[in-house]
Amino acid sequence: MADTTGTATADTVITDGEDGVRRRDFINIAAVGAAGVGGATVLLPLISQMAPSADVLAESSTEVDVSKIEAGQAIKAVFRKQPLFVKRLTAAEIAAANDVDVSSLRDPQSLEERTKEGHRDILVTMGVCTHLGCVPLGAAEGEVKGEFGGYFCPCHGSQFDTAARIRKGPAPTNLEVPVYEFTSETVITVG
Amino acid sequence: MSFPWAREYTPTNDFMKFMDEKLPLPRLVYNAVGAGYPVPRNLSYMWNFGVLAGFFLVVQIVTGVVLAMHYAANADVAFATTEHIMRDVNWGWLMRYAHANGASFFFIVVYLHIFRGFFYSSYKAPREMIWLLGVVLFLLMMATAFMGYVLPWGQMSFWGAKVITGLFGAIPVVGEPIQIWLLGGFAPDNAALNRFFSLHFLLPFVIAGVVILHIWALHIPGSSNPTGVEVKKESDTLPFHPYYTAKDGFGLGVVLIAFMAFVFFMPNALGHPDNYIEANSLSTPALIVPEWYFYPFYAILRAFTFDFILPAKLWGVLAMFSSILVWFILPWLDRSPVRSGHYRPMFRKFFWFGLIPCMAALFYLGGAHAEEPYIMLSQIATAYYFLHFLVILPIVSSIEKPEPLPFSITEAVLGEDEDAQLGASGPASA
Numbered sequence: 001m002a003d004t005t006g007t008a009t010a011d012t013v014i015t016d017g018e019d020g021v022r023r024r025d026f027i028n029i030a031a032v033g034a035a036g037v038g039g040a041t042v043l044l045p046l047i048s049q050m051a052p053s054a055d056v057l058a059e060s061s062t063e064v065d066v067s068k069i070e071a072g073q074a075i076k077a078v079f080r081k082q083p084l085f086v087k088r089l090t091a092a093e094i095a096a097a098n099d100v101d102v103s104s105l106r107d108p109q110s111l112e113e114r115t116k117e118g119h120r121d122i123l124v125t126m127g128v129c130t131h132l133g134c135v136p137l138g139a140a141e142g143e144v145k146g147e148f149g150g151y152f153c154p155c156h157g158s159q160f161d162t163a164a165r166i167r168k169g170p171a172p173t174n175l176e177v178p179v180y181e182f183t184s185e186t187v188i189t190v191g
Numbered sequence: 192m193s194f195p196w197a198r199e200y201t202p203t204n205d206f207m208k209f210m211d212e213k214l215p216l217p218r219l220v221y222n223a224v225g226a227g228y229p230v231p232r233n234l235s236y237m238w239n240f241g242v243l244a245g246f247f248l249v250v251q252i253v254t255g256v257v258l259a260m261h262y263a264a265n266a267d268v269a270f271a272t273t274e275h276i277m278r279d280v281n282w283g284w285l286m287r288y289a290h291a292n293g294a295s296f297f298f299i300v301v302y303l304h305i306f307r308g309f310f311y312s313s314y315k316a317p318r319e320m321i322w323l324l325g326v327v328l329f330l331l332m333m334a335t336a337f338m339g340y341v342l343p344w345g346q347m348s349f350w351g352a353k354v355i356t357g358l359f360g361a362i363p364v365v366g367e368p369i370q371i372w373l374l375g376g377f378a379p380d381n382a383a384l385n386r387f388f389s390l391h392f393l394l395p396f397v398i399a400g401v402v403i404l405h406i407w408a409l410h411i412p413g414s415s416n417p418t419g420v421e422v423k424k425e426s427d428t429l430p431f432h433p434y435y436t437a438k439d440g441f442g443l444g445v446v447l448i449a450f451m452a453f454v455f456f457m458p459n460a461l462g463h464p465d466n467y468i469e470a471n472s473l474s475t476p477a478l479i480v481p482e483w484y485f486y487p488f489y490a491i492l493r494a495f496t497f498d499f500i501l502p503a504k505l506w507g508v509l510a511m512f513s514s515i516l517v518w519f520i521l522p523w524l525d526r527s528p529v530r531s532g533h534y535r536p537m538f539r540k541f542f543w544f545g546l547i548p549c550m551a552a553l554f555y556l557g558g559a560h561a562e563e564p565y566i567m568l569s570q571i572a573t574a575y576y577f578l579h580f581l582v583i584l585p586i587v588s589s590i591e592k593p594e595p596l597p598f599s600i601t602e603a604v605l606g607e608d609e610d611a612q613l614g615a616s617g618p619a620s621a
Contacts, residue, residue, distance in 0.1 A: 031440070045282035049257055054279040 061191035063183070066122055074139040076127060079178060079190045083127030085139045085151070085164070086188070093162035094121065096149060100161065107173040111163040114177050124188060125164045125175035129153040136160060136175070151175065193222065194229045194413065196425040223410065229428035230435050231416035233604050237311075238414065238435075239442035240304035245402060246443060247297035252395050254290040255339075258283075262342065264388035266381040269344035270469040288458035294336050295461045296450050298484035301329065310542055311419060312530040317412040319522040324405040326518045328398060333515075335394040336482065338387040341379070345466030346476050352379040352387070354479060358492070361508040378472055418603045419530030420596055424610070427600035478560060486557025487550060488514060491576070493561055494569040510573060517580045524580060527588035529596065537591035541583055549575045 052060075062079045064086050069075055074087035089097070097111040115123060127135050131153065137143040138151035138160075146152030147168065148161035158169030165174040180190040200221040202208040211218055221227040261280045263272045276283035305325070308314055314322035337355055341348045356379070360370040375382030413422060422428055429435070453460065461483055465476040481489050488511050495507040517524075532539045552572040559565040602608035 031437075035440070045285050046253070046257065048281045049283060049286060050260070051281055053261070053275070053281060053283070055275065056279075 061189055064124075064188050064190065065186055066188055067186035069122075071121065073141075076139055077190075079126070083135050084178070084190060085123075085125050085127045085175070087123045087125075087139065087164075089121045089123055089162060093149065097161060097163035097165075100165075106166050109163075109165060109174055114163055114165075114174070116182060119182060122188070123162075123164060124180055124190065125177055128176070129155065129158055129171055130166065130173045130175065131156055131158050131169070131171040193227070193410065194422065194425070194428065196428075197222070197229050198226050198430060200225075200227055223406065224436065225432045226430040228410065228431040229422070229425070230414050230431050231422055231427060231600050232429045232434075233416050233418060233600050234414065234435065234438070235417050236438075236442055237303070237307040237417075239439055240300045240307060242439040243300040243443060243446055244297065244304055246446075247293055247300060248395065248398060248402065250293045251290060251297060252399070254286045254293060255392070255395065257286045258290055259388075259392060262388075264342065264385050266344060266384050266470075269342065269384060273343040273345075285454070288454045291462060292450065292453045292458060294339065295453070295482070295484065296446070297332065298336070300446065301332065302484075305329070306547075309546065310532040311415055311417065312525055312527070312532070313415045314518075314522040315525065315530050316522070318409070318415060320408045321405060322522060323519060324401055324408060326515065328401050328405060329518075330515060331394055331398045331401065333485070335391060335398065336484065338391040338394070340482055341384065341387045342391060343466060344384060344470045346468045346470060346474075347463045347466040347479070349379055349470035349472065350475055350479050351481055352383060355481075356383075358508045358511070361502070361504040363505065379470075415530065416600060417531060417533065418597055418600060419534065420598075420600055420603065423599050424601070426608075480558050483554070483558065486555075487553035488557070490553045490557035490569045491573045493557075494566070494573040496566060496570075510577075514573075514576060517577070521580065521584075524584050525588045526585060527591065527593065529593040534594045534596055535588075535591060536594060537587045538584075541579065541587055545575065545583065546579050549579065 060080055062077055062084065064075070064077045064084070066086055066088070069086060069088040071088050072090045072093070074085050077084040077086060094111065102108045102110050111120065111123075114125075115121075127139060129136050132155065134153050134155035136151035136153040136158070138145040144152045144154075146159040148159050150162045150164050151160040152158070153160075153169065153171065156170050158171035159167050160171075160175055161167050163174075164177075166172070178190050180188050183189045200211070200215075200218040202211045202217070207217060210216065218227075258276060261272065261276045261283060263269060273287070276287050278284075280286070308322065308325070337351070341352045352374075356370050356373050359373060360366045362369060371377060373383075374380070375386065416422075463480070463482075468476075480486070491514050492507040492511040495503045495510060497503055499506065501509075527535060527538065529535055532542055549572050552568060553576065556565050556569045556572060597603035597608075598611035599608045602611055
């Protein structure tokens with residue numbers, strides 16, 4: 001007869017092993033363990049659903065035609081719903097960028113590392129300040145370019161040079177160069 | 192609010208002692224679904240469905256909140272965002288299928304919960320308030336489910352909204368203005384869709400609130416049981432945890448297997464293909480029916496085809512609402528002092544061979560085309576439905592001779608109860 005009063009007594013508790021571990025202990029741990037694993041598995045889709053959906057990811061690469069950009073001009077494109085600066089550097093700007101001692105920079109990178117072979121005059125960066133995400137000035141005609149002739153962020157005064165490297169102000173790193181490639185002589189694919 | 196032998200919560204460490212003094216939430220849980228809640232020891236699996244209904248309410252709220260993150264309640268894009276959820280959102284198909292089938296399963300377990308109540312007279316004193324709150328919960332569920340079905344803005348959504356709001360148009364004089372007011376227009380459109388979304392988000396939390404009242408009211412007399420004999424002493428009960436947490440856990444596992452079978456292998460089996468066609472106010476689908484869980488009430492609505500003093504349309508609407516409202520007076524229609532159908536021979540026959548086939552017929556007829564012989568059968572089933580509650584139940588409960596009740600739950604389980612032989616008072620009024 002099973003436990004009839006709902007209270008376990010020495011007579012009603014069956015110990016299976018000499019160590020006092022009962023079958024019921026095993027069943028208890030197995031059942032709670034299985035429920036725990038199941039519950040944790042359910043969390044996966046509940047968390048994952050908030051990540052970018054397929055239609056957002058499908059918009060994650062952008063093509064830009066760089067052939068129409070004159071030296072000294074920049075255009076703004078949109079990459080992943082954020083501004084993208086594509087600038088054709090003048091010879092003077094390239095020289096100014098190469099003139100700097102890279103090791104003295106806050107985020108040491110040469111212009112060569114920030115541009116592509118054969119297209120050293122095309123500078124592609126995100127138009128997103130690395131400080132807190134504002135759009136720096138300097139891409140459009142007539143905008144302030146800052147002390148170093150590149151970009152100037154109006155929010156907190158970060159100054160970027162002609163290679164869009166941080167030179168002064170609170171931004172911790174250079175303007176990000178996204179992953180891109182020249183898919184032809186005149187077209188870049190970003191992302 | 193429990194039996195004197197209920198175990199008292201004793202915090203075992205300093206942190207829990209601190210909590211118990213400042214915010215005795217662990218004590219509340221312990222006394223509600225822990226070892227501090229003594230429950231009749233003889234509960235069958237029919238007593239699982241309350242917990243299961245609570246579980247599906249949680250499923251609906253969790254998946255619903257997720258869906259609301261990706262859905263847009265605008266008539267121009269609602270259908271497209273539903274497809275966006277199905278195709279683009281990570282696991283969106285799972286969320287939507289779980290939500291759609293979760294609604295069906297919520298109704299399945301609630302129907303079984305209600306029919307448990309019918310058979311064991313769970314509505315009788317001292318549990319009338321639990322029952323009344325349960326009927327309120329069912330009405331809230333129906334409203335929520337109806338409005339949720341409108342949101343995908345498919346053909347069935349649109350025409351369902353039109354037909355159901357049209358019910359209010361049956362009210363004399365003020366009906367049409369009320370319908371226009373409900374819709375915020377002359378037909379379902381953006382205004383209706385937006386308010387349905389707002390209310391569909393709100394009502395589940397209202398339901399959760401009423402569920403708390405439902406459980407609160409339950410914990411005053413304690414759970415009923417298959418014998419209908421009230422708990423008399425400690426040997427009649429077991430602590431809720433671990434005995435009924437384990438039993439409910441097993442039932443939950445079984446129901447989850449069935450739920451997953453639908454979600455993963457036949458997610459659209461309970462839906463209507465027409466709802467994958469975008470809402471079109473100029474074309475009505477050939478067969479307009481609600482979701483399956485509304486079939487019995489839809490059958491009652493359509494059973495009235497002739498004017499009798501009042502127009503047929505109004506009779507249909509009145510009958511449909513009355514078919515649920517009659518549950519509110521059920522505790523006073525059933526006059527038998529005995530609760531459990533196991534000890535009520537006449538009632539039992541009318542339950543199994545009257546009410547159950549009648550409900551099964553209404554379920555079938557609500558989904559059938561509005562043509563003969565289904566109309567006539569709906570009329571017969573509707574007549575029997577009201578006859579059962581308003582005539583048969585009061586008469587049968589007055590004249591039937593109940594079978595002898597066990598002295599106690601302990602006797603019913605063990606076959607003997609020493610207190611019964613000691614000449615304790617006979618079966619108390621049960």
